[in-house]
Amino acid sequence: MFTGLSAFPLTPVTASGIDEEGFCKILARLVAARVDSLGILGSTGSYAYLTREQRKRTATLARQLVGEIPMMVCVGAVSTDAVLHLAEDAQSAGADALLLPAVSYQSLRNEEVYALFETVTRHVSVPICVYDNPGTTHFTFTDELHGLLSSLKGVQSVKIPGVPDTPVAATARVDALRQNLRPGVTIGISGDAYAGLGLNAGCEVWYSVCGGLFPETAKQITQAAAVNDHGLVTALTARLDPLWALFRKHGGSIRVIAAAAGVLGLTDSDCLPRPLLPLSAGDIADIARVMTELDLK
Protein backbone atom coordinates (compact mmCIF):
# COMPACT_ATOMS: atom_id res chain seq x y z
CA MET A 1 0.00 0.00 0.00
CA PHE A 2 3.02 2.30 0.21
CA THR A 3 3.10 3.42 -3.42
CA GLY A 4 1.30 5.95 -5.62
CA LEU A 5 -0.95 8.61 -4.15
CA SER A 6 -1.59 8.48 -0.42
CA ALA A 7 -4.17 11.16 0.32
CA PHE A 8 -4.02 12.92 3.70
CA PRO A 9 -7.41 14.49 4.41
CA LEU A 10 -8.29 17.24 6.84
CA THR A 11 -10.34 16.32 9.90
CA PRO A 12 -12.75 19.28 10.15
CA VAL A 13 -13.51 20.40 13.69
CA THR A 14 -16.11 22.82 14.98
CA ALA A 15 -16.82 24.15 18.46
CA SER A 16 -18.94 21.08 19.14
CA GLY A 17 -16.32 18.55 18.04
CA ILE A 18 -15.50 16.70 14.86
CA ASP A 19 -17.61 17.71 11.87
CA GLU A 20 -18.46 14.19 10.77
CA GLU A 21 -20.61 15.33 7.89
CA GLY A 22 -17.78 17.47 6.52
CA PHE A 23 -15.30 14.64 7.02
CA CYS A 24 -17.58 12.27 5.08
CA LYS A 25 -17.85 14.75 2.22
CA ILE A 26 -14.07 15.08 2.05
CA LEU A 27 -13.57 11.31 2.07
CA ALA A 28 -16.23 10.83 -0.60
CA ARG A 29 -14.07 12.87 -3.00
CA LEU A 30 -11.09 10.61 -2.30
CA VAL A 31 -13.10 7.46 -2.83
CA ALA A 32 -14.54 8.82 -6.07
CA ALA A 33 -11.03 9.63 -7.31
CA ARG A 34 -9.80 6.16 -6.33
CA VAL A 35 -6.69 7.35 -4.53
CA ASP A 36 -4.21 4.55 -3.90
CA SER A 37 -4.40 4.87 -0.13
CA LEU A 38 -5.44 7.21 2.66
CA GLY A 39 -3.48 8.73 5.52
CA ILE A 40 -6.06 9.47 8.17
CA LEU A 41 -5.32 11.74 11.13
CA GLY A 42 -2.01 13.01 9.81
CA SER A 43 -0.77 16.48 10.73
CA THR A 44 -3.38 18.08 8.47
CA GLY A 45 -5.83 15.57 9.94
CA SER A 46 -5.20 17.30 13.29
CA TYR A 47 -4.27 14.16 15.21
CA ALA A 48 -2.34 16.24 17.71
CA TYR A 49 -5.45 18.23 18.65
CA LEU A 50 -7.90 15.36 19.15
CA THR A 51 -8.65 13.11 22.12
CA ARG A 52 -8.11 9.37 22.04
CA GLU A 53 -11.88 8.91 21.68
CA GLN A 54 -12.10 11.39 18.80
CA ARG A 55 -9.24 9.68 17.02
CA LYS A 56 -10.82 6.26 17.41
CA ARG A 57 -14.16 7.56 16.16
CA THR A 58 -12.52 9.26 13.17
CA ALA A 59 -10.67 6.10 12.15
CA THR A 60 -13.80 3.99 12.55
CA LEU A 61 -15.83 6.39 10.45
CA ALA A 62 -13.15 6.52 7.77
CA ARG A 63 -13.00 2.72 7.57
CA GLN A 64 -16.74 2.61 6.91
CA LEU A 65 -16.50 5.24 4.21
CA VAL A 66 -13.46 4.23 2.20
CA GLY A 67 -14.28 0.58 1.62
CA GLU A 68 -11.36 -1.38 0.25
CA ILE A 69 -8.98 1.54 -0.13
CA PRO A 70 -5.98 0.87 2.13
CA MET A 71 -6.06 3.12 5.15
CA MET A 72 -3.12 4.29 7.27
CA VAL A 73 -3.79 5.97 10.63
CA CYS A 74 -1.37 8.24 12.44
CA VAL A 75 -0.80 7.18 16.05
CA GLY A 76 1.54 9.95 17.12
CA ALA A 77 1.67 11.11 20.74
CA VAL A 78 4.27 12.39 23.17
CA SER A 79 4.20 9.34 25.43
CA THR A 80 4.84 5.75 24.41
CA ASP A 81 1.88 4.54 26.47
CA ALA A 82 -0.42 6.86 24.55
CA VAL A 83 1.00 5.65 21.22
CA LEU A 84 0.34 2.04 22.20
CA HIS A 85 -3.25 2.79 23.16
CA LEU A 86 -3.79 4.69 19.92
CA ALA A 87 -2.26 1.85 17.92
CA GLU A 88 -4.64 -0.60 19.56
CA ASP A 89 -7.57 1.67 18.76
CA ALA A 90 -6.47 2.19 15.15
CA GLN A 91 -6.09 -1.53 14.58
CA SER A 92 -9.52 -2.18 16.13
CA ALA A 93 -10.95 0.44 13.79
CA GLY A 94 -9.53 -1.42 10.82
CA ALA A 95 -6.31 0.41 10.00
CA ASP A 96 -4.19 -1.32 7.35
CA ALA A 97 -1.06 0.52 8.49
CA LEU A 98 0.10 2.96 11.13
CA LEU A 99 1.97 6.23 10.66
CA LEU A 100 4.32 6.84 13.56
CA PRO A 101 6.13 10.14 14.20
CA ALA A 102 8.61 10.89 16.98
CA VAL A 103 6.66 13.64 18.71
CA SER A 104 8.96 15.35 21.17
CA TYR A 105 8.40 17.52 24.20
CA GLN A 106 11.72 16.96 25.90
CA SER A 107 14.32 16.62 23.12
CA LEU A 108 14.59 12.96 22.21
CA ARG A 109 17.80 11.00 21.81
CA ASN A 110 18.18 8.55 18.93
CA GLU A 111 18.09 5.53 21.25
CA GLU A 112 14.81 6.76 22.72
CA VAL A 113 13.23 7.04 19.28
CA TYR A 114 14.56 3.62 18.33
CA ALA A 115 13.08 2.13 21.52
CA LEU A 116 9.73 3.77 20.76
CA PHE A 117 9.58 2.18 17.31
CA GLU A 118 10.88 -1.15 18.59
CA THR A 119 8.18 -1.22 21.27
CA VAL A 120 5.40 -0.31 18.87
CA THR A 121 6.44 -2.82 16.21
CA ARG A 122 6.40 -5.54 18.88
CA HIS A 123 2.84 -4.65 19.86
CA VAL A 124 1.14 -4.25 16.49
CA SER A 125 0.28 -6.54 13.61
CA VAL A 126 0.03 -4.05 10.74
CA PRO A 127 2.92 -2.34 8.91
CA ILE A 128 4.35 0.95 10.05
CA CYS A 129 5.41 4.03 8.12
CA VAL A 130 8.04 6.20 9.81
CA TYR A 131 6.82 9.79 9.90
CA ASP A 132 9.78 12.15 9.61
CA ASN A 133 8.39 15.65 10.15
CA PRO A 134 10.79 17.86 12.12
CA GLY A 135 8.71 20.99 11.49
CA THR A 136 5.98 19.83 13.84
CA THR A 137 7.60 17.10 15.96
CA HIS A 138 10.98 18.81 16.46
CA PHE A 139 12.87 15.57 16.12
CA THR A 140 15.36 15.21 13.27
CA PHE A 141 16.05 11.71 12.01
CA THR A 142 19.52 10.81 10.76
CA ASP A 143 19.84 8.42 7.83
CA GLU A 144 21.57 6.01 10.17
CA LEU A 145 18.55 6.00 12.47
CA HIS A 146 16.23 5.53 9.49
CA GLY A 147 18.36 2.51 8.59
CA LEU A 148 18.08 1.04 12.07
CA LEU A 149 14.32 1.60 12.13
CA SER A 150 13.89 0.00 8.71
CA SER A 151 15.51 -3.15 10.08
CA LEU A 152 12.55 -3.55 12.42
CA LYS A 153 10.01 -6.05 11.20
CA GLY A 154 6.92 -4.10 10.33
CA VAL A 155 8.53 -0.87 9.17
CA GLN A 156 7.71 -0.69 5.48
CA SER A 157 7.90 2.96 4.45
CA VAL A 158 9.45 6.30 5.39
CA LYS A 159 7.63 9.58 4.91
CA ILE A 160 10.24 12.28 4.39
CA PRO A 161 9.58 16.01 4.78
CA GLY A 162 11.08 17.14 1.51
CA VAL A 163 14.15 17.00 -0.72
CA PRO A 164 16.73 19.58 -1.87
CA ASP A 165 15.41 21.82 -4.59
CA THR A 166 17.29 20.67 -7.67
CA PRO A 167 16.74 17.35 -9.46
CA VAL A 168 20.36 16.26 -9.04
CA ALA A 169 20.45 17.05 -5.34
CA ALA A 170 17.03 15.50 -4.78
CA THR A 171 18.11 12.27 -6.45
CA ALA A 172 21.32 12.21 -4.41
CA ARG A 173 19.28 12.71 -1.23
CA VAL A 174 16.83 9.91 -1.99
CA ASP A 175 19.64 7.57 -3.08
CA ALA A 176 21.60 8.27 0.10
CA LEU A 177 18.62 7.52 2.29
CA ARG A 178 17.76 4.39 0.32
CA GLN A 179 21.27 3.00 0.82
CA ASN A 180 20.54 2.95 4.54
CA LEU A 181 17.13 1.27 4.26
CA ARG A 182 16.27 -2.40 4.21
CA PRO A 183 15.38 -3.31 0.59
CA GLY A 184 11.66 -3.12 0.00
CA VAL A 185 11.05 -0.21 2.38
CA THR A 186 9.57 2.55 0.25
CA ILE A 187 10.33 6.27 0.48
CA GLY A 188 7.44 8.68 0.34
CA ILE A 189 7.72 12.36 -0.42
CA SER A 190 5.81 14.82 1.71
CA GLY A 191 5.84 18.59 1.85
CA ASP A 192 3.70 18.97 -1.24
CA ALA A 193 5.91 21.59 -2.91
CA TYR A 194 8.59 18.87 -3.19
CA ALA A 195 6.28 16.26 -4.71
CA GLY A 196 7.57 16.50 -8.27
CA LEU A 197 11.22 16.59 -7.27
CA GLY A 198 10.71 13.70 -4.88
CA LEU A 199 8.78 11.49 -7.30
CA ASN A 200 11.29 12.14 -10.09
CA ALA A 201 14.08 11.31 -7.63
CA GLY A 202 12.61 7.87 -7.07
CA CYS A 203 10.15 8.22 -4.20
CA GLU A 204 7.54 5.50 -4.67
CA VAL A 205 4.68 7.34 -2.98
CA TRP A 206 3.42 10.86 -2.43
CA TYR A 207 2.00 11.38 1.07
CA SER A 208 -0.09 14.29 -0.03
CA VAL A 209 -2.06 17.02 1.70
CA CYS A 210 -3.09 18.40 -1.69
CA GLY A 211 -4.32 14.92 -2.58
CA GLY A 212 -6.44 14.90 0.59
CA LEU A 213 -8.67 17.61 -0.84
CA PHE A 214 -7.83 17.75 -4.56
CA PRO A 215 -7.30 14.08 -5.39
CA GLU A 216 -7.81 14.38 -9.16
CA THR A 217 -5.18 17.09 -9.38
CA ALA A 218 -2.73 15.08 -7.28
CA LYS A 219 -3.41 11.81 -9.06
CA GLN A 220 -2.40 13.29 -12.42
CA ILE A 221 1.05 13.76 -10.91
CA THR A 222 1.45 10.29 -9.39
CA GLN A 223 0.13 8.73 -12.61
CA ALA A 224 2.73 10.61 -14.63
CA ALA A 225 5.36 9.42 -12.13
CA ALA A 226 4.16 5.83 -12.49
CA VAL A 227 5.06 5.89 -16.20
CA ASN A 228 8.32 7.75 -15.55
CA ASP A 229 7.22 10.85 -17.42
CA HIS A 230 9.55 13.16 -15.52
CA GLY A 231 8.78 16.13 -17.71
CA LEU A 232 5.06 15.88 -17.10
CA VAL A 233 5.59 15.39 -13.36
CA THR A 234 7.68 18.56 -13.29
CA ALA A 235 5.19 20.54 -15.35
CA LEU A 236 2.15 19.43 -13.36
CA THR A 237 3.86 20.19 -10.05
CA ALA A 238 5.24 23.54 -11.20
CA ARG A 239 1.75 24.52 -12.32
CA LEU A 240 0.70 24.30 -8.68
CA ASP A 241 3.31 26.83 -7.48
CA PRO A 242 0.63 29.35 -6.46
CA LEU A 243 -0.81 26.70 -4.11
CA TRP A 244 2.60 25.96 -2.60
CA ALA A 245 3.10 29.71 -2.18
CA LEU A 246 -0.10 29.87 -0.16
CA PHE A 247 1.14 27.00 2.05
CA ARG A 248 4.37 28.90 2.66
CA LYS A 249 2.58 32.18 3.32
CA HIS A 250 0.30 30.68 5.94
CA GLY A 251 2.89 28.71 7.90
CA GLY A 252 2.05 25.31 6.44
CA SER A 253 -0.79 23.67 4.62
CA ILE A 254 -3.42 23.14 7.30
CA ARG A 255 -4.95 26.62 7.42
CA VAL A 256 -5.04 26.82 3.61
CA ILE A 257 -6.64 23.40 3.19
CA ALA A 258 -9.19 24.17 5.91
CA ALA A 259 -10.10 27.38 4.11
CA ALA A 260 -10.30 25.53 0.79
CA ALA A 261 -12.64 22.92 2.26
CA GLY A 262 -14.89 25.78 3.31
CA VAL A 263 -14.70 27.36 -0.16
CA LEU A 264 -15.78 24.04 -1.66
CA GLY A 265 -18.76 23.97 0.69
CA LEU A 266 -17.62 20.72 2.30
CA THR A 267 -17.18 22.25 5.75
CA ASP A 268 -17.78 25.44 7.67
CA SER A 269 -15.34 28.19 6.77
CA ASP A 270 -14.05 27.78 10.33
CA CYS A 271 -13.15 24.12 10.67
CA LEU A 272 -9.87 24.18 12.62
CA PRO A 273 -9.36 22.92 16.16
CA ARG A 274 -8.51 25.66 18.65
CA PRO A 275 -6.08 27.26 19.28
CA LEU A 276 -5.77 27.33 15.47
CA LEU A 277 -7.82 30.14 13.96
CA PRO A 278 -9.26 30.40 10.46
CA LEU A 279 -7.66 32.76 7.97
CA SER A 280 -9.09 36.19 7.26
CA ALA A 281 -11.80 36.76 4.67
CA GLY A 282 -9.21 38.39 2.40
CA ASP A 283 -6.88 35.40 2.64
CA ILE A 284 -9.75 33.03 1.97
CA ALA A 285 -10.70 35.03 -1.13
CA ASP A 286 -7.11 34.69 -2.38
CA ILE A 287 -7.27 30.94 -1.82
CA ALA A 288 -10.58 30.71 -3.69
CA ARG A 289 -9.06 32.61 -6.60
CA VAL A 290 -6.06 30.27 -6.78
CA MET A 291 -8.36 27.25 -6.61
CA THR A 292 -10.27 28.53 -9.61
CA GLU A 293 -7.24 29.61 -11.61
CA LEU A 294 -5.52 26.26 -11.11
CA ASP A 295 -8.75 24.31 -11.56
CA LEU A 296 -7.98 22.29 -8.43
CA LYS A 297 -10.22 19.27 -8.13
Add this chain to the structure above:
Amino acid sequence: MFTGLSAFPLTPVTASGIDEEGFCKILARLVAARVDSLGILGSTGSYAYLTREQRKRTATLARQLVGEIPMMVCVGAVSTDAVLHLAEDAQSAGADALLLPAVSYQSLRNEEVYALFETVTRHVSVPICVYDNPGTTHFTFTDELHGLLSSLKGVQSVKIPGVPDTPVAATARVDALRQNLRPGVTIGISGDAYAGLGLNAGCEVWYSVCGGLFPETAKQITQAAAVNDHGLVTALTARLDPLWALFRKHGGSIRVIAAAAGVLGLTDSDCLPRPLLPLSAGDIADIARVMTELDLK
Protein backbone atom coordinates in the same frame (compact mmCIF):
# COMPACT_ATOMS: atom_id res chain seq x y z
CA MET B 1 2.36 33.50 45.54
CA PHE B 2 4.52 34.56 42.60
CA THR B 3 7.64 35.50 44.56
CA GLY B 4 10.59 33.72 46.15
CA LEU B 5 11.32 30.07 45.49
CA SER B 6 8.77 28.15 43.44
CA ALA B 7 9.90 24.52 43.47
CA PHE B 8 9.18 22.39 40.38
CA PRO B 9 9.31 18.72 41.39
CA LEU B 10 9.74 15.68 39.21
CA THR B 11 6.76 13.35 38.78
CA PRO B 12 8.42 9.93 38.93
CA VAL B 13 6.94 7.36 36.55
CA THR B 14 7.52 3.61 36.35
CA ALA B 15 6.24 1.00 33.91
CA SER B 16 3.07 0.69 36.01
CA GLY B 17 2.31 4.41 36.11
CA ILE B 18 3.03 7.27 38.49
CA ASP B 19 5.28 6.31 41.41
CA GLU B 20 3.11 7.91 44.09
CA GLU B 21 5.39 6.85 46.91
CA GLY B 22 8.38 8.46 45.22
CA PHE B 23 6.37 11.59 44.48
CA CYS B 24 5.35 11.83 48.14
CA LYS B 25 8.97 11.52 49.26
CA ILE B 26 10.02 14.30 46.88
CA LEU B 27 7.22 16.59 48.06
CA ALA B 28 8.04 15.87 51.71
CA ARG B 29 11.48 17.44 51.16
CA LEU B 30 9.85 20.58 49.74
CA VAL B 31 7.41 20.87 52.62
CA ALA B 32 10.21 20.38 55.15
CA ALA B 33 12.23 23.14 53.47
CA ARG B 34 9.18 25.45 53.45
CA VAL B 35 9.55 26.49 49.83
CA ASP B 36 7.47 29.56 48.98
CA SER B 37 5.34 27.73 46.43
CA LEU B 38 5.20 24.64 44.25
CA GLY B 39 4.92 24.21 40.50
CA ILE B 40 3.38 20.79 40.03
CA LEU B 41 3.42 19.03 36.67
CA GLY B 42 5.81 21.42 34.99
CA SER B 43 8.10 20.24 32.21
CA THR B 44 10.26 18.34 34.71
CA GLY B 45 6.99 17.15 36.24
CA SER B 46 6.33 15.42 32.90
CA TYR B 47 2.92 16.96 32.29
CA ALA B 48 3.30 16.36 28.57
CA TYR B 49 3.66 12.59 29.08
CA LEU B 50 0.71 12.00 31.41
CA THR B 51 -2.97 11.38 30.79
CA ARG B 52 -5.68 13.72 32.01
CA GLU B 53 -6.50 11.23 34.78
CA GLN B 54 -2.86 10.96 35.87
CA ARG B 55 -2.51 14.72 35.96
CA LYS B 56 -5.66 15.10 38.05
CA ARG B 57 -4.49 12.40 40.46
CA THR B 58 -1.04 13.99 40.77
CA ALA B 59 -2.49 17.40 41.57
CA THR B 60 -4.91 15.93 44.10
CA LEU B 61 -2.14 14.00 45.81
CA ALA B 62 0.10 17.06 45.89
CA ARG B 63 -2.63 19.17 47.45
CA GLN B 64 -3.00 16.65 50.27
CA LEU B 65 0.73 16.58 50.88
CA VAL B 66 1.75 20.21 50.75
CA GLY B 67 -0.82 21.67 53.11
CA GLU B 68 -0.93 25.44 53.01
CA ILE B 69 1.97 25.93 50.62
CA PRO B 70 0.60 27.65 47.50
CA MET B 71 0.44 25.23 44.60
CA MET B 72 0.53 26.02 40.89
CA VAL B 73 -0.40 23.32 38.37
CA CYS B 74 0.65 23.29 34.72
CA VAL B 75 -2.30 22.80 32.37
CA GLY B 76 -0.41 22.75 29.09
CA ALA B 77 -1.77 20.81 26.10
CA VAL B 78 -1.83 21.17 22.34
CA SER B 79 -5.58 21.76 22.09
CA THR B 80 -7.56 24.48 23.80
CA ASP B 81 -10.29 22.02 24.75
CA ALA B 82 -7.75 19.86 26.54
CA VAL B 83 -6.35 22.89 28.38
CA LEU B 84 -9.84 23.83 29.58
CA HIS B 85 -10.50 20.32 30.88
CA LEU B 86 -7.14 20.24 32.62
CA ALA B 87 -7.78 23.66 34.16
CA GLU B 88 -11.10 22.44 35.52
CA ASP B 89 -9.39 19.37 36.97
CA ALA B 90 -6.57 21.39 38.49
CA GLN B 91 -8.97 23.79 40.14
CA SER B 92 -11.05 20.89 41.49
CA ALA B 93 -7.86 19.41 42.90
CA GLY B 94 -7.17 22.62 44.77
CA ALA B 95 -4.68 24.47 42.59
CA ASP B 96 -3.99 28.03 43.74
CA ALA B 97 -2.71 29.02 40.30
CA LEU B 98 -2.29 27.61 36.81
CA LEU B 99 0.83 27.56 34.65
CA LEU B 100 -0.07 27.88 31.00
CA PRO B 101 2.37 27.32 28.12
CA ALA B 102 1.65 27.72 24.41
CA VAL B 103 2.32 24.14 23.35
CA SER B 104 2.53 24.04 19.59
CA TYR B 105 2.19 21.29 17.02
CA GLN B 106 1.32 23.43 14.05
CA SER B 107 3.24 26.70 14.43
CA LEU B 108 1.07 29.13 16.34
CA ARG B 109 0.41 32.73 15.40
CA ASN B 110 0.39 35.43 18.09
CA GLU B 111 -3.36 35.96 17.80
CA GLU B 112 -3.93 32.24 18.35
CA VAL B 113 -1.87 32.27 21.54
CA TYR B 114 -3.65 35.42 22.72
CA ALA B 115 -7.04 33.78 22.09
CA LEU B 116 -5.93 30.68 24.02
CA PHE B 117 -5.01 32.76 27.07
CA GLU B 118 -8.11 34.93 26.75
CA THR B 119 -10.32 31.84 26.64
CA VAL B 120 -8.63 30.21 29.63
CA THR B 121 -8.71 33.35 31.77
CA ARG B 122 -12.45 33.64 31.10
CA HIS B 123 -13.02 30.08 32.29
CA VAL B 124 -10.93 29.92 35.45
CA SER B 125 -11.04 31.59 38.85
CA VAL B 126 -7.40 31.29 39.93
CA PRO B 127 -4.44 33.35 38.69
CA ILE B 128 -2.37 32.31 35.70
CA CYS B 129 1.37 32.33 35.11
CA VAL B 130 2.44 32.55 31.46
CA TYR B 131 4.89 29.75 30.73
CA ASP B 132 7.41 30.93 28.13
CA ASN B 133 9.49 27.87 27.23
CA PRO B 134 10.38 27.79 23.53
CA GLY B 135 12.79 24.87 23.99
CA THR B 136 9.94 22.44 24.57
CA THR B 137 6.84 24.19 23.23
CA HIS B 138 8.46 25.70 20.11
CA PHE B 139 6.54 28.92 20.47
CA THR B 140 8.49 32.15 20.98
CA PHE B 141 6.73 34.97 22.80
CA THR B 142 7.43 38.57 21.86
CA ASP B 143 7.51 41.20 24.58
CA GLU B 144 4.53 42.82 22.90
CA LEU B 145 2.54 39.59 23.23
CA HIS B 146 3.61 39.27 26.86
CA GLY B 147 2.27 42.77 27.35
CA LEU B 148 -1.07 41.91 25.78
CA LEU B 149 -1.37 38.75 27.85
CA SER B 150 -0.54 40.60 31.05
CA SER B 151 -3.49 42.89 30.38
CA LEU B 152 -5.79 39.90 30.81
CA LYS B 153 -7.39 39.73 34.22
CA GLY B 154 -5.93 36.73 35.95
CA VAL B 155 -2.46 36.78 34.41
CA GLN B 156 -0.17 37.55 37.35
CA SER B 157 3.29 36.24 36.45
CA VAL B 158 5.52 35.35 33.52
CA LYS B 159 7.98 32.48 33.67
CA ILE B 160 10.85 33.31 31.31
CA PRO B 161 13.32 30.75 29.96
CA GLY B 162 16.50 32.62 30.79
CA VAL B 163 18.34 35.91 30.44
CA PRO B 164 21.48 37.04 28.57
CA ASP B 165 24.65 35.97 30.32
CA THR B 166 26.02 39.22 31.70
CA PRO B 167 24.49 41.22 34.57
CA VAL B 168 24.07 44.37 32.48
CA ALA B 169 22.39 42.55 29.61
CA ALA B 170 20.23 40.49 31.98
CA THR B 171 19.00 43.63 33.73
CA ALA B 172 18.27 45.29 30.38
CA ARG B 173 16.30 42.22 29.31
CA VAL B 174 14.20 42.07 32.46
CA ASP B 175 13.60 45.85 32.39
CA ALA B 176 12.52 45.71 28.74
CA LEU B 177 10.03 42.94 29.43
CA ARG B 178 8.73 44.68 32.53
CA GLN B 179 7.99 47.85 30.57
CA ASN B 180 5.51 45.83 28.55
CA LEU B 181 3.79 44.22 31.51
CA ARG B 182 0.87 45.45 33.56
CA PRO B 183 2.26 46.68 36.91
CA GLY B 184 2.09 43.97 39.56
CA VAL B 185 2.71 41.08 37.16
CA THR B 186 5.88 39.41 38.42
CA ILE B 187 8.70 38.00 36.31
CA GLY B 188 10.11 34.62 37.23
CA ILE B 189 13.43 33.26 36.09
CA SER B 190 13.62 29.71 34.86
CA GLY B 191 16.42 27.75 33.24
CA ASP B 192 18.27 27.17 36.51
CA ALA B 193 21.68 28.18 35.18
CA TYR B 194 20.28 31.73 34.81
CA ALA B 195 18.81 31.88 38.31
CA GLY B 196 21.44 34.17 39.80
CA LEU B 197 21.55 36.52 36.84
CA GLY B 198 17.76 36.64 36.70
CA LEU B 199 17.24 37.27 40.41
CA ASN B 200 19.92 39.96 40.46
CA ALA B 201 18.27 41.53 37.40
CA GLY B 202 15.03 41.94 39.32
CA CYS B 203 13.08 38.74 38.78
CA GLU B 204 10.81 38.31 41.80
CA VAL B 205 10.64 34.54 41.69
CA TRP B 206 12.76 31.54 40.72
CA TYR B 207 10.72 28.82 39.03
CA SER B 208 13.23 26.19 39.90
CA VAL B 209 13.88 22.60 38.87
CA CYS B 210 16.86 22.47 41.24
CA GLY B 211 14.54 23.66 44.00
CA GLY B 212 12.17 20.79 43.19
CA LEU B 213 14.72 18.27 44.45
CA PHE B 214 17.29 20.34 46.39
CA PRO B 215 15.10 22.95 48.08
CA GLU B 216 17.57 23.91 50.83
CA THR B 217 20.25 24.64 48.25
CA ALA B 218 17.86 26.69 46.11
CA LYS B 219 16.37 28.54 49.04
CA GLN B 220 19.77 29.90 50.09
CA ILE B 221 19.81 31.68 46.74
CA THR B 222 16.30 33.15 46.85
CA GLN B 223 16.86 34.23 50.48
CA ALA B 224 20.02 36.06 49.44
CA ALA B 225 18.04 37.66 46.61
CA ALA B 226 15.31 38.72 49.03
CA VAL B 227 17.83 40.86 50.95
CA ASN B 228 19.43 42.13 47.73
CA ASP B 229 22.76 40.47 48.45
CA HIS B 230 23.76 40.30 44.79
CA GLY B 231 27.25 39.10 45.56
CA LEU B 232 25.99 36.14 47.57
CA VAL B 233 23.39 35.29 44.92
CA THR B 234 26.13 35.24 42.30
CA ALA B 235 28.49 33.17 44.45
CA LEU B 236 25.85 30.62 45.44
CA THR B 237 24.69 30.20 41.85
CA ALA B 238 28.21 30.01 40.41
CA ARG B 239 29.02 27.30 42.96
CA LEU B 240 26.40 25.16 41.24
CA ASP B 241 28.05 25.39 37.80
CA PRO B 242 28.85 21.65 37.77
CA LEU B 243 25.10 20.95 38.13
CA TRP B 244 24.21 23.32 35.29
CA ALA B 245 26.92 21.63 33.19
CA LEU B 246 25.19 18.29 33.76
CA PHE B 247 21.87 19.81 32.66
CA ARG B 248 23.52 21.06 29.46
CA LYS B 249 25.29 17.77 28.82
CA HIS B 250 22.10 15.74 29.08
CA GLY B 251 19.85 17.93 26.94
CA GLY B 252 18.01 19.62 29.80
CA SER B 253 17.38 19.03 33.44
CA ILE B 254 14.83 16.22 33.49
CA ARG B 255 17.13 13.22 32.97
CA VAL B 256 19.63 14.59 35.51
CA ILE B 257 16.98 15.27 38.15
CA ALA B 258 15.43 11.84 37.60
CA ALA B 259 18.83 10.23 38.09
CA ALA B 260 19.44 12.36 41.20
CA ALA B 261 16.10 11.32 42.71
CA GLY B 262 17.23 7.73 42.27
CA VAL B 263 20.61 8.44 43.84
CA LEU B 264 18.83 9.93 46.86
CA GLY B 265 16.79 6.74 47.16
CA LEU B 266 13.52 8.62 46.67
CA THR B 267 12.61 6.81 43.44
CA ASP B 268 13.74 3.95 41.25
CA SER B 269 16.84 4.77 39.25
CA ASP B 270 14.56 4.53 36.20
CA CYS B 271 11.71 6.95 36.88
CA LEU B 272 11.15 8.63 33.50
CA PRO B 273 8.07 8.25 31.30
CA ARG B 274 8.78 6.51 28.01
CA PRO B 275 10.03 7.26 25.43
CA LEU B 276 12.51 9.01 27.76
CA LEU B 277 15.22 6.63 28.94
CA PRO B 278 17.33 6.79 32.10
CA LEU B 279 20.96 7.81 31.83
CA SER B 280 23.76 5.26 31.82
CA ALA B 281 25.31 3.95 35.02
CA GLY B 282 28.43 5.99 34.29
CA ASP B 283 26.45 9.19 33.88
CA ILE B 284 24.52 8.48 37.07
CA ALA B 285 27.80 7.99 38.93
CA ASP B 286 28.97 11.40 37.69
CA ILE B 287 25.74 12.95 38.91
CA ALA B 288 26.11 11.29 42.32
CA ARG B 289 29.65 12.65 42.59
CA VAL B 290 28.53 16.20 41.77
CA MET B 291 25.69 15.93 44.30
CA THR B 292 28.19 15.01 47.01
CA GLU B 293 30.81 17.57 46.02
CA LEU B 294 28.26 20.40 45.96
CA ASP B 295 26.46 19.11 49.06
CA LEU B 296 23.12 19.48 47.27
CA LYS B 297 20.23 19.15 49.67
